[in-house]
Amino acid sequence: MLERFKVSDADRVIVMEPQMRNATNAIFKAMGLTDEDAALAADVLMFNDLRGVETHGVSNMLRNYVSLYQNGSLKARPEITTTRETETTAVIDGGGALGLHIAPRAMDIAIEKAAKYGLGAVCVTGVGHMGGTGYHAMRAIPHDMIGVAMSSSGRPVMVPTFGAEPRLGTNPFAWAAPAGEMAPFMIDVGTTQIANNKLSLARRLGAQVEPGWLARMDGSPIMERVDVPEQSYMLPIGGTREQGSHKGYGIGAIIDIMCSSLSGLGPGFLAFEPGFHLLAYRIDAFIDTADFKASMDEFLRGLANTKPAPGHKRVIYPGQLEAEEEVIRTADGIPYHREVIDWFSTIETELGLNFDFT
Amino acid sequence: MLERFKVSDADRVIVMEPQMRNATNAIFKAMGLTDEDAALAADVLMFNDLRGVETHGVSNMLRNYVSLYQNGSLKARPEITTTRETETTAVIDGGGALGLHIAPRAMDIAIEKAAKYGLGAVCVTGVGHMGGTGYHAMRAIPHDMIGVAMSSSGRPVMVPTFGAEPRLGTNPFAWAAPAGEMAPFMIDVGTTQIANNKLSLARRLGAQVEPGWLARMDGSPIMERVDVPEQSYMLPIGGTREQGSHKGYGIGAIIDIMCSSLSGLGPGFLAFEPGFHLLAYRIDAFIDTADFKASMDEFLRGLANTKPAPGHKRVIYPGQLEAEEEVIRTADGIPYHREVIDWFSTIETELGLNFDFT
16 A cells, blocks of 8 residues: 555554454444354454555444444345356345355355366345455465455446546455465455545545546546545546556446346446455366466566566565565554544444453 | 557558458468468457457568468467366367467357356467457357456566566456447457557557656656657556556456466466466356346446546447447458558568459
């Protein structure tokens, strides 16, 4: 993450991972989730917090989920149904539950099918937020599979290249492959220049946004460095046509098709609700797993050892920094903004819970 | 394609599609290909020329292929073998043949597997150039499937974000989905800011390159508009970190993994030869095909009807311009640079063929 999105020293409170996990778990249970679902949902948020993906950890997301349970928008005990199934595919209706604990179950179905047939893919409807796509893609790794996770968004925020009306969500995807000695390759990105959550984070931290990240309400790209505007649209990866925004727009559209049209929701900008797509490839359906992992080690080591350009200390590969951060944060604790910890105190009282952040 | 890459009026020679197809077909047959393989290879090039994808039509590619046959680098009559196979997957060794006629056969295997099981994926090694990924992804469309095609490149040309050494090829991919009344959605792009071929085209046409497209030999992005430099590296989609190049770099790396590591070639920058990955999704394994196509029509119409930003006439979706161009060029002929037609005259004499371009 760019430096400007990090919590400043003065506002930082350090909490050890098991304590934050317990608190988060307790909140999900208080919302009515089963023990298993609460643990799964907490695991998604802690995965992100441990790996430094603040935008999808407890800070930005949990209070929002709590409101949605409290106002009845999310079901704690959903009825999950399978609406279509073949040897390698399935479509799952999550019954109005939070995506955090539905997506892993859908990925597990994809993994089970890939274990039998080589490939497996599952579409999901009837769900809330996925909590970041990375966790769900990474679920394939221990099974010696490549994992892919995508989510269309509930609300169009991205203008297509040359467009003045939003037509796509931030439509994120993650793609993960195991290695041997090296940390897994894992890319987890939105198809807009900046994530929705990162915009809120930038607003909270008083950080500016770069030229080519946002568009004015008439669709023209904002090509200056500015404070987060009151109103704006998102631009696709690349920002402008010259910098490849037609490619970012196209990739965002692919995710919309896989998550919304293929799942039966209809186009994202009409459906106004998220859909997911999960895909698993069994590696030894193509190559011996040991050979693949050796090749991945060579590949990732080669990327990480690339001579850096002037002004840069090193080259990293997707997933490398996050794996390093996980080691550090597991040992030293996770830094949260003071405001987040204040919210935990409030909700602790409100729900009659008992957190230990010492 | 940006205006600057189009052939100027003065240098333009118009040839009708069937005549250029016959000539191209005759050249492939003269190289020793079977009638079926020659027709398939010519079909790939004419698909690109008809759709306005000059970079992957006869202009840029055919003379190169001919040299490779003539110096023995490409086999006209390869022995094709299947090195691994499961219900849904296969790995094919193309026996040193040109990818243009091997990739469609690999896609057909993926399609056959998807017809039976819902999904199908095939890796390909032992091949030359694919001739653009679009043709191969589109091959899934008449089967009511979604098609994906990727190729790693033989030679590293792209520097990773912050890197000073090339580690990835232009690693292109295509992704195609059918619609009902609307032209299919089809994105066909490289994961660098500019294709290798487009650089040669820019050099030939005297066109300039944009800031953020290329890097100097020390890895620093060239942030001015310049003539095509003597020496440079490619930058990933996005160009700079601030404009999302880490996403473009990550997507390029995914393609390397799927085409090179998963196929058994080893990392692209060590293997120094291309690999392919083809994937087919049977739509009715998820949703009734008619419902999907209706949803796609709504989606694509919505994109195409987006109100344009100031200075732009309209918004287009991936594949739309190319489909429009195909109608025009089928009726009016294909514009070629005079230099290309001169090459056809030379090769016509050299091979003792007889072309009719009147």
